[in-house]
Amino acid sequence: MKLHQLRALVAIADTGSIRNAARATDLSPAAITKAIRELEEDLNVTLIVREATGVTLTEAGQTLLGHARLTVGQLARARQEMERLSGKRDGTLSIAAVSWVGLTLLGEVVSLFQTRMPEVKIEFFEGLATVSIPRLRDGTLDISIGRTSSVTQTEEFTHVPLFRTGYAVVGRTEHRLAGCRSLHELKDAEWILNRDSSVDELAAANAFTEYCRVYEPRIHISHSSAIALGLVASTDMLTLMPWPLAELLVSKERLTVLPLVDSIAEAEISLIYRRAAPLSNAAKYFVECLTSVIRTSMASEDPFKRRLFHSVECLL
Structure with a gap:
């Protein structure tokens, strides 16, 4: 398996057709087709089925897609981190958060984060398990602030308990x-x-x-x-x-x-991320900002924060 082949598979899954995948990757349709054909020959399985309405992934294709997303995503993050350190680009950070954290503490966390890393672009997702867990697994999400469950309490993830409510x-x-x-x-x-x-x-x-x-x-x-x-x-x-x-x-x-x-x-709300994937510097600093805001908010005399922490138990 080669990286350009995995990228082709991810592009087809994301766009629904070989032509759209070629457009998204700045390659020709013939190059995308060749990459998938070579990948299928290497693995001795059929990965995609061409239909009049587009392309459908087979069961083998869907299984490989999860690994392909993780591999492509991790390499992209490594490149972003190196380019950020060399001053060539700003980098991105993907965060999921449950709605009540988003409406209470997240704004202050982001403001603190931006004082040191204003160049980092942040992408936010709703912190539902159906949204965050698949994205954590395929590497398209850095951190989730979400509910602890039997899925997250495994060797696959690191989780740091934050609140109980x-x-x-x-x-x-x-x-x-x-x-x-x-x-x-x-x-x-x-x-x-x-x-x-x-x-x-x-x-x-x-x-x-x-x-x-x-x-x-x-x-x-x-x-x-x-x-x-x-x-x-x-x-x-x-x-x-x-x-x-x-x-x-x-x-x-x-x-x-x-x-x-x-x-x-x-419910227990935890900070969750993949155990096998190292956090970027931006993600590490976001975690520092989050824990700092939680600790200072606990001792705050602000009526809004006092009311918030009256309705939760802090587990830090």
Whole structure:
């Protein structure tokens, strides 16, 4: 396997056709076709299937794509780091963060980071596991500030616990169930969650897991916090919301926290990155800025920060 062959495979997967891949890589369609053909001959497998609507990757192609992305991404990052050190380019940094961190601490972290590295361009992603974990694996994401799960607590990732927080059940203020005080009263409720509750921290033993087991409620999944919030505000769907986010949004978005006596669930928020991939200097400094802002904010007299840290347990 050669690097230009792996790049061709990644380009085809990203663009959907050989012609578009050639345009994206400044190569000819014949060069892209030759690279893939040679790669298939070397591996003795079929990687792509040409169709009238474009190109589809086979199972072997999809499997190899993950390795190809990681290899191409790591080499690109190494080149960026060397070029940054030689003064030739600014470099980039890819960060994922859960929404409540983005709305509270992230701005101060970025401002501190930019005082020392103003030339670094930052790309942000929502810190949902469905978004961040695949990108961490293929090397297109440097750092995730997200929920700790069984997936991230493996040898594949390094994770540094930052916070622990509970969840509130939230609905619109006019919701017919707004006054309910137990999950039992919500047996006919419809839900929108921004992750699959069967595979993350909500799979642990808690009241909400038991509620799902007993009543099997209809649960819709959103891979966008903004979409989930919009649906909760405009329909009779309920959601689980981390307390810091509930504190921020409830009064602004005409929402209400249901006064449940049940202890719903808890989540641990960690700093997560691939164990096998060395952090760039920019990523290391971003981590320093993040931990510095957390520590200073804990001791702050600012009412906003005092309210924030009243709703979370800091684990640093």
